[in-house]
Amino acid sequence: MSYLDYIKEKQFPLFTCAGCTHGTVTNTFLRVADELKLDKENTVIVCAIGCAGRIPTFLDFNVLRVTHGRALAFATGVKLSRPDVKVIVFMGDGDAVAIGGNHFIHAARRNIDITAIISHNEIYGMTGGQYAPTTLQGFKATTAPYGMIEPAFDVCELAKGAGSTYVARSDVYHINHLHKVMKNALTHKGFSTLEVITSCPTQFGRRNKMADPIKLVERIRDITVTQTAAEKMSVEELKDKIVIGEFVKTERPELTEIYEEKLGKLRKN
Amino acid sequence: MSTAYKVQINRKWCKNCGICLAFCPKNVFSFDEKKKLQIVNEIQCSGCLMCEKRCPDMCMKIIREEE
Secondary structure, three states: OOHHHHEOHHHOOOOOOOOOOHHHHHHHHHHHHHHHOOOOOOEEEEEOOOHHHHHHHHEOOEEEEOOOOOHHHHHHHHHHHOOOOEEEEEEEHHHHHHHOHHHHHHHHHHOOOEEEEEEEOOEEOOOOOEEOOOOOOOOOEOOEOOOOOOOOOOHHHHHHHHOOOEEEEEEOOOHHHHHHHHHHHHHOOOOEEEEEEOOOHHHHHHHOOOOOHHHHHHHHHHHEEEHHHHHOOOOOOOOOOEEEEEEEEOOOOOHHHHHHHHHHHHHHO | OOEEEEEEEOOOOOOOOOHHHHOOOOOOEEEOOOOOEEEOOHHHOOOOOHHHHHOOOOOEEEEEEEO
16 A cells, blocks of 8 residues: 555645645655554544645545634544544644634643644745744744744644643654654654644745745754754754754543543443 | 666646755756756666655655666
8 A cells, every 4th residue: 555545636736836845744644644554434634724724635534624723623522422533633833823722722731632733834824924923033924024023932832831742843854753753643642742844935935035945945954953952052052943853752641531431430320 | 786766756746846856865856947847867866765755746756676
């Protein structure tokens, strides 16, 4: 079986712009799915609105596409009613931490067995290039024509604080690292958060003098540092860098298991 | 016995973004005058799969051939 058996080939080529690296995340996901032999029938992918949220509709799994930002809320419902299925959520940064921020922190707090893959491209690409809470300071967007003035959100720190039991960050340049952490995220029991740094040449690149998709991936290569390298660097050196690696890997009681246990006890009485 | 690699591009899906070209360690690819992706140095391919894994449109395929 090849990784291309997990896509709906009739709907290809992908709708994404040339050089949009959301496709790279999908490519890696399909390879990991092939490696883990994910069962198409017993896997539910939940996605919402946005470029990153549209990609799963081209995959040959059970796909649920819902309202903007609410992917995790629907995924919680799916997982609670069918604890035996694997639930994976694809989100963009706006979807996960802006509009769906509340759902995100509460899914992490509950520690429900869902894998959230968050594509972080620093912008709202599909709606016309508005700034997102993850846009780094100084970068331009349609709603920030003189540069972003607000500080950016750190998705991994947020997930860590909310209680996610697996938190990792990777990017589309370090592709083998992405493959490794995505596999760990998908096999982890409990709520796992994987943030992937991607690029948007059309909306982000064009406004920030990096319209060439290659330049954007080179920028990702230059701004990311691994955890081991970051340990030796000073705070000043790490100012404009993004650290990649696995930040949290713990175990905590999982929500559906507690729920089933409680239900079993109540049924006996 | 040496190993050779064959590079296949699915032209129907390729958007000529150049990500494979930029990060190929052996310079297997090049753009022609119309900025269309061309395979120019297939014999140099070492089979590292960096193009296949990074391709956002899933149109690359590297086939290993034993000689």
